[in-house]
Amino acid sequence: MEKFNDQYLIKSIRGRDDVAFKYLQVKFQDSIRHMVIEKGGTQDDAKDVFSEGLIALIRLVDREDFVLTCKLSTLVYALCKKCWEQHLEKQTAVRNYHVRKLESTPEWDFTEETDQQIYQEIFWESFKKLEKVCQEILEGYLKEISPKDIAVQLGYSYGYIRKRKSMCHNFLMKMIQGHPTFKKIKETELTLDIE
Amino acid sequence: MGDENRRLADYIYNDLSPEELVEFEMELSRNSELSEAYVLNKSVVDYLRAKIQLEEMRSDPQLEDAEKLADMAFENVSVDTEQQPAIPIGRKRNKIRSLTFAVAIAASVAILITLGVPSFMDKDLLYDRYYAPLEASDYSQRGASNVAYGSIAMGINSYLDGSYDQSIEHFSQLDSEPAVKAEVQFFSALSHLGLGQYENAQKLFESLLGDDNRYHLETLWYMSLCYMKTGQFDEAYNYLGQLEKYKGMYQKDSQSLRRKLRRLK
Numbered sequence: 001m002e003k004f005n006d007q008y009l010i011k012s013i014r015g016r017d018d019v020a021f022k023y024l025q026v027k028f029q030d031s032i033r034h035m036v037i038e039k040g041g042t043q044d045d046a047k048d049v050f051s052e053g054l055i056a057l058i059r060l061v062d063r064e065d066f067v068l069t070c071k072l073s074t075l076v077y078a079l080c081k082k083c084w085e086q087h088l089e090k091q092t093a094v095r096n097y098h099v100r101k102l103e104s105t106p107e108w109d110f111t112e113e114t115d116q117q118i119y120q121e122i123f124w125e126s127f128k129k130l131e132k133v134c135q136e137i138l139e140g141y142l143k144e145i146s147p148k149d150i151a152v153q154l155g156y157s158y159g160y161i162r163k164r165k166s167m168c169h170n171f172l173m174k175m176i177q178g179h180p181t182f183k184k185i186k187e188t189e190l191t192l193d194i195e
Numbered sequence: 196m197g198d199e200n201r202r203l204a205d206y207i208y209n210d211l212s213p214e215e216l217v218e219f220e221m222e223l224s225r226n227s228e229l230s231e232a233y234v235l236n237k238s239v240v241d242y243l244r245a246k247i248q249l250e251e252m253r254s255d256p257q258l259e260d261a262e263k264l265a266d267m268a269f270e271n272v273s274v275d276t277e278q279q280p281a282i283p284i285g286r287k288r289n290k291i292r293s294l295t296f297a298v299a300i301a302a303s304v305a306i307l308i309t310l311g312v313p314s315f316m317d318k319d320l321l322y323d324r325y326y327a328p329l330e331a332s333d334y335s336q337r338g339a340s341n342v343a344y345g346s347i348a349m350g351i352n353s354y355l356d357g358s359y360d361q362s363i364e365h366f367s368q369l370d371s372e373p374a375v376k377a378e379v380q381f382f383s384a385l386s387h388l389g390l391g392q393y394e395n396a397q398k399l400f401e402s403l404l405g406d407d408n409r410y411h412l413e414t415l416w417y418m419s420l421c422y423m424k425t426g427q428f429d430e431a432y433n434y435l436g437q438l439e440k441y442k443g444m445y446q447k448d449s450q451s452l453r454r455k456l457r458r459l460k
Contacts, residue, residue, distance in 0.1 A: 028248070030241065030244070030245035030248075031245045031246075031248040031249040031252065033245070034242075034245050034246055034249050035249055056265070056268040056269065057268070059268050060264060060265075060267060060268035063267070066264075066267075068264075069257070069260040069263075069264065070255070070257035070258070070260040070261040070264065071255060071257060071261075073248070073251075073252055073255075074252050074255040074257055074258055074261040075261045075264055075265065076252075077249075077252035077253070077255075077258075077261065078258065078261035078262045078264065078265040079265045079268060081262075081265070082262075082265045082266075082268075082269060086269075114324070114451070114455075119238075120242050120246075123239050123242050123243060123246075124242075124243070124246055127243055138243070139247055141208045141210075142240070142243055142244040142247050143247065143248075143251075147210065162205070162210055163201075165204065165208060165210065166200070166201040166204035166205060169204040169207070169208070169236075169240075170200045170201070170204060172239070173200075173235070173236060173239065176239060177235075184458045185458070188454060188457050188458055
């Protein structure tokens with residue numbers, strides 16, 4: 001995906017350019033979802049919070065006195081965090097949750113959601129156990145820093161970084177797949193499938 | 196598979212040349228094992244990307260500036276919190292407002308909304324996730340004497356307020372009232388459960404099982420939780436299995452908890 005700088009995005013938001021909103025969605029929605037879920041919200045809460053955060057962003061950039069004094073990503077985070085705090089004040093999250101429970105919505109699957117949270121904890125735990133250099137290389141890739149720049153930053157050749165990245169990633173996957181809880185969940189899924 | 200893994204990592208991190216990319220995508224569409232591996236690898240990378248970004252935002256030295264800007268965005272935007280007072284997260288209680296039709300039975304079991312993610316599976320963690328005090332909904336008391344009914348309502352109100360000792364006290368005075376026996380046992384058991392007196396709760400729930408009572412499903416549910424909490428996983432598993440057969444509000448939770456119990460057994 002093409003990268004846009006913050007000032008360009010602000011200008012595009014003022015012009016209500018769909019591309020800018022799409023970009024913000026692809027770029028930040030997952031992070032905001034994790035924030036909301038980590039704070040006890042649901043996937044639906046996360047969607048609401050992200051939409052409200054974008055509305056607040058539009059309101060903000062439309063102000064004549066608005067000057068961007070931080071990274072746009074951090075601003076999106078701060079806006080969504082504030083939206084979530086307002087959700088909590090109004091207790092909509094809890095109320096909605098109870099309404100959902102009362103309605104016994106068949107689609108809502110607690111198991112999947114919980115398993116997903118457990119998986120993600122394993123992913124993160126395993127990542128933090130990687131060697132420092134592995135973490136730095138993968139983090140560089142995940143932040144979409146070019147491999148050449150990663151190589152320069154870490155003082156290695158491009159070829160080495162590319163090769164090492166694959167090794168680190170595969171080592172990470174082995175750690176995840178060998179994690180006892182991960183194996184247990186997978187085994188349970190298999191047993192249930194057979195039943 | 197070594198070379199395949201390397202190329203899979205290159206693919207996921209956008210590190211393939213255009214020719215390699217075409218070749219790999221063709222292989223991905225043909226090879227189901229590779230395609231399965233891709234799904235897991237991708238979900239790991241997507242998660243890490245979002246998590247790293249989130250951590251970066253949280254630790255950004257400019258966060259304070261961002262928060263000031265965020266405050267500006269909400270200036271003059273009315274947030275009507277006065278009409279909807281905040282309730283602490285984790286529990287939602289409905290007080291019984293009318294004593295005339297107040298004897299209550301729950302409509303839902305809420306899972307405590309926990310902050311954070313579990314670090315491992317254990318019975319206490321599962322219990323905390325699945326246990327929530329029963330909540331009241333409108334319910335007509337049928338056939339009970341007025342005196343007994345009034346005391347029951349008081350006992351239930353105490354339960355709903357979280358005053359479990361008081362609730363047990365109220366119910367202990369009604370032990371001999373046959374018309375309200377089921378209510379007395381059921382809410383006494385729930386109150387013991389609220390106090391963490393699992394064995395007392397368990398005995399009362401068990402005594403309810405034989406009777407044809409209107410709390411059958413709730414009894415099965417809370418009893419299963421008791422068994423799980425006291426480490427009697429087989430019993431918990433079996434009762435949840437019974438509960439799973441009933442379509443209704445406990446079916447989904449029973450299925451998912453039973454599934455989790457397999458990992459503890």
